Amino acid sequence: MSQELADVAIHTEGISKRYEQVTAVKEVSITVKKGELFGLLGPNGAGKSTLIGMLSTMLKPSAGEAQVWGYDIKSSPIKVRTSIGVVFQGTTLDQKLTGRENLDLHGRLYGLDRKERHERIAEVLRLVELTDWADEIVQKYSGGMMRRLEIARGLMHHPNVLFLDEPTLGLDPQTRNHIWEYIKKLNQEKNITMVLTTHYMEEADMLCNRIAIIDHGEIIALGTPAELKSELGGDIITLNFSGEDDVQKMVEQYAQTANQKDITTSGTSIRITASDGERTIPELLKITTDLGLQIESVSLRKPTLDDVFLHHTGKNIRYSGPEDRKRTRGIRRMRRTEK
Numbered sequence: 117m118s119q120e121l122a123d124v125a126i127h128t129e130g131i132s133k134r135y136e137q138v139t140a141v142k143e144v145s146i147t148v149k150k151g152e153l154f155g156l157l158g159p160n161g162a163g164k165s166t167l168i169g170m171l172s173t174m175l176k177p178s179a180g181e182a183q184v185w186g187y188d189i190k191s192s193p194i195k196v197r198t199s200i201g202v203v204f205q206g207t208t209l210d211q212k213l214t215g216r217e218n219l220d221l222h223g224r225l226y227g228l229d230r231k232e233r234h235e236r237i238a239e240v241l242r243l244v245e246l247t248d249w250a251d252e253i254v255q256k257y258s259g260g261m262m263r264r265l266e267i268a269r270g271l272m273h274h275p276n277v278l279f280l281d282e283p284t285l286g287l288d289p290q291t292r293n294h295i296w297e298y299i300k301k302l303n304q305e306k307n308i309t310m311v312l313t314t315h316y317m318e319e320a321d322m323l324c325n326r327i328a329i330i331d332h333g334e335i336i337a338l339g340t341p342a343e344l345k346s347e348l349g350g351d352i353i354t355l356n357f358s359g360e361d362d363v364q365k366m367v368e369q370y371a372q373t374a375n376q377k378d379i380t381t382s383g384t385s386i387r388i389t390a391s392d393g394e395r396t397i398p399e400l401l402k403i404t405t406d407l408g409l410q411i412e413s414v415s416l417r418k419p420t421l422d423d424v425f426l427h428h429t430g431k432n433i434r435y436s437g438p439e440d441r442k443r444t445r446g447i448r449r450m451r452r453t454e455k
């Protein structure tokens with residue numbers, strides 16, 4: 117095996133999944149290196165879970181190829197499954213069993229013998245700091261504790277790659293930070309390759325070595341968070357006006373000298389990408405004065421991953437549609453806050 121191949125944890129080549137009406141994943145080609153913490157960032161319905169479903173052999177691709185830890189997902193699904201752990205979006209723990217019993221069941225499913233199970237359960241519980249809760253039934257756990265137990269369960273059979281589908285969906289900010297710490301620790305100290313899906317850009321920015329931004333089943337940008345943001349160049353300027361007519365006039369004038377792709381509008385505000393914001397602001401102010409327009413406020417900041425998404429798709433990743441809100445509420449109901 118060449119050194120290049122030996123370093124690869126996941127490789128996909130034009131992988132696609134079509135349902136009757138929808139192409140959920142469209143010709144995705146990515147390579148994840150061993151030891152990477154790789155993020156799939158995109159809004160709800162972008163195709164993230166479907167991609168993970170195919171890589172974890174739970175869904176059959178409609179086209180394309182993929183290898184996970186050197187094994188082909190179509191011809192060697194069992195070998196793929198023993199190489200990976202999966203933490204699903206909704207909880208799949210048995211609430212009436214204790215933490216230890218949930219882990220033991222998983223160990224049995226993967227054929228670990230009694231001694232191995234005993235040792236591994238103690239180890240994974242220590243990793244996620246749930247040793248003291250091992251013999252409580254899961255119903256008594258908080259949302260964050262359940263997530264940690266799910267991560268522990270995903271690690272029971274010593275997987276090389278761990279897939280985490282929306283690991284912090286529905287958790288409060290403090291619990292989310294806590295889960296981020298575990299994810300980082302497992303990746304850095306145990307050298308587990310991780311692929312996580314998220315629609316929280318802060319999560320991707322904070323945790324991931326590299327990110328694939330996905331929308332309508334396609335990868336629209338790929339790189340480290342810093343690379344993706346620096347591709348936009350420089351700064352983001354936001355101008356707020358009192359009326360949409362003023363926005364229209366300003367855009368018409370500014371677009372004569374600027375790249376249309378660097379200008380987006382939303383209601384009474386204009387967002388401009390500029391290589392040197394501090395120099396561009398006086399130019400913008402001159403245009404507004406010449407046009408006789410009144411600016412309500414101006415701000416200057418560095419780009420975020422949301423700006424990257426907006427730049428490529430023309431819409432915000434933050435948009436939370438009714439389906440998202442309904443689902444998040446459902447998950448919140450199931451979880452209490454971290455103890």
Ligand SMILES: Nc1ncnc2c1ncn2[C@@H]1O[C@H](COP(=O)(O)OP(=O)(O)OP(=O)(O)O)[C@@H](O)[C@H]1O
Nearest residue numbers: 135138139140158159160161162163164165166167
């Ligand atoms: N079994 C299915 N049958 C038909 N369409 C499906 C099926 N599963 C997913 N889809 C559609 O495929 C697209 C991608 O869905 P997917 O769940 O992969 O997105 P996602 O990015 O993971 O979003 P979410 O986090 O909301 O699950 C969506 O349009 C979804 O409605």
